[in-house]
Structures are given as C-alpha cells and as structure tokens.
Amino acid sequence: MYYVVHMTFGKYIRDHRETLKKIDRRFSVRQVANRIGVEPAYLSKIERDEVAPPSEAKIRALAIELDKDEDMLLAMAGKVSSDLLEIIRKRPELFADLIRQLKSMPDHAILRISRDVRDGEW
Template sequence: MLMKSGRERFGTFIRSEREAKEIGLREMAKKIGVSPTYLSKVERDEFPPPAEDKVRKIASVLGLDADELLALAGRVASDLTDIIRQRPREMADFLRAAKGLTAEDMARLQRQAQKAKEK
C-alpha cells in the first residue's frame, strides 16, 4: 500500500518518493511531460493531482502501483469506470458487498473468477 500515514496528500507523497529515489524535479517533470513549475505546484499541493495519464507516468517513473497512486489522487482508472458504466447496478452491489472482505478473500475471489473465465 502506498499511504504510509492516514491521509497523506498526493503532492507530498510523490515529492517524498521522488526525493527518496534521488530524481530531480526537472528530470521528473521531463519524464512525465510537464513543466517543472507545474510539477512543483502539484508537489506542494497547490494544484490538484494531474490527469490519469500523468499519474500513470509518475507511478511508472517512481516504481509505484498505478491504481494505488490514482486512488491517492482521488481518481479511478478509466478502464474501471468503463466496466462500472457497462453494469452500474451490478458493480455497485458487488463493490458494496466486497467492502468488508479481507485481501485474502479478494485474492480468492479473483482466482475463482479467473478459473471461471478459463472454462
């Protein structure tokens, strides 16, 4: 899991991760395709987290899980929103039912779904 402290802010978190990996601000900005000024403001939480494609690039550069970083940014991956839009009622029911499951329970469900898919 990404979040080390309860509600760490997106910008604070990515600045900390970038500095821990000794990646300069300008280098990071270039790798993700934004200006250093913009990235600096995001890291200081003066700007909201960037769009999904930039968050994914940040995750890649920092070696983080893109879905977890998107969640920290307050976003959901576009492929997941597409799935929800296809079956909104069923997915809402499923997610609410899954809320209390442990990570182990979720892994078991995933394995069972994969087996059913292969049949």
Template sequence: MAAFGDHVREVREAKRQEDRRYSLRQVAARVGIEPTYLSKLERGELAPPSEETTRKIAEDLGEDPDMLLALAGKVSSDLQAIIRKRPKLFAELLRELRRAPDHAILSVVRQVRDGDW
C-alpha cells in the first residue's frame, strides 16, 4: 500500500550495499529534508512528499522522476501544463489510449518523433 516508501527504501538500500553514502541520513541531507521525515516516508507513515522533494529524491537515487512521482500519486507539473494548454485534445487522446497496449503507444511516440504529420 505504501508503494512510494517501499520503493525508495528498496532502491536506497540497494545502492547502499556498494556506497555507504546512501544511508537514510545522508540521502536526507543531500535532498534537504530531515532524516525523521525521510524515515517516515520510507515506512509509509506519512503521505508522499511534494513534487519538488520527490524530484530531488529521484535525482539522488538515480531514478526516473516521472515514475517516482507516479508512485507518489502525482503527475509532473510540466505534463499538466502541456495538457492544460489543449485540454480537450489531450483529454480525448489520453482516454483513447487508456487501454492501448504499451507497444501501440510507443509506436505513436516514434511516429510523432519522426514528424510524419
């Protein structure tokens, strides 16, 4: 249930095997939060942190920010801004793609990247 905390702890502990700079306290220090706070986040005692803090944690742990934000129950604010600029269009697109298989979405990405419109 505490997917965010579990994941952070797992990744941090893993990195710690080979680099003892990944103790809870040292990660907290680099991220700029109190060790107690990170402790409670990892154990799911508190709700996931803000987008900014989540990003810093992701960066320190070398994780994908969008993925960690998702585990925190959030969506990157820059993605939200993209949607807000053309809400109807993107709402339709996303709802249409909700059940599409991964490879279909990927092929759309590639197609758009190649700019064939």
C-alpha cells in the first residue's frame, strides 16, 4: 500500500465519501457536511486540501460517518488523539522512554506487547 504515503487527508476523505456515494446518494458533500456539523463549502475545501484538516471533533465525526479508524484519520491530519496525549502527560518520562524505545521495533513486536498487557501477562 505504497500510495497511502502520498495520500493527503482531503483526498482520502473525498475518495471514501465518493465510494460510499455510488451506492448511497446521502453521501453528497452537502449531506455529509450537515451530518458532521460543518458548512458544505468548508467540507468541499477540506476535501480538495484547500484548507487544513478540521478539528479533532470534526475528524472523529467524519471517521464515524465514513466508518474509518479515528486514530488513523487523526494521524493523516497530523494530529494525535487528545485522550492519548492526556495519558502521556500524566507520566511523561515513563511514556516518552517507552515510545522512543518502540520507534524502531517492528509492528508485530508492538502488537505482542499490547496483547500481553491486555491478557494480563504482567
């Protein structure tokens, strides 16, 4: 999935909204804009990357609307979920060290730690 790297936030939203629109006409710019609570002209500009991605709250609404992962969409917008920031800010040195350690680790290693923690192997 090479192309994802070059995909902007706007183009990604447009692509997926258009795909949904093909089978459901309620996915027009106007109707989606209304449902997520912004002006249609604003969503149009977002989708053409004419303006920066919207706020975290609107991105979350978009993620739900388009059935995409919220953290992934936030990341495409250059943001990190505020609940994660809060967790890190409460124990900054601990989390900073761990995250920097994990920077160079492969996906499967991080997944495994997640699973081990969840399964209570600690």
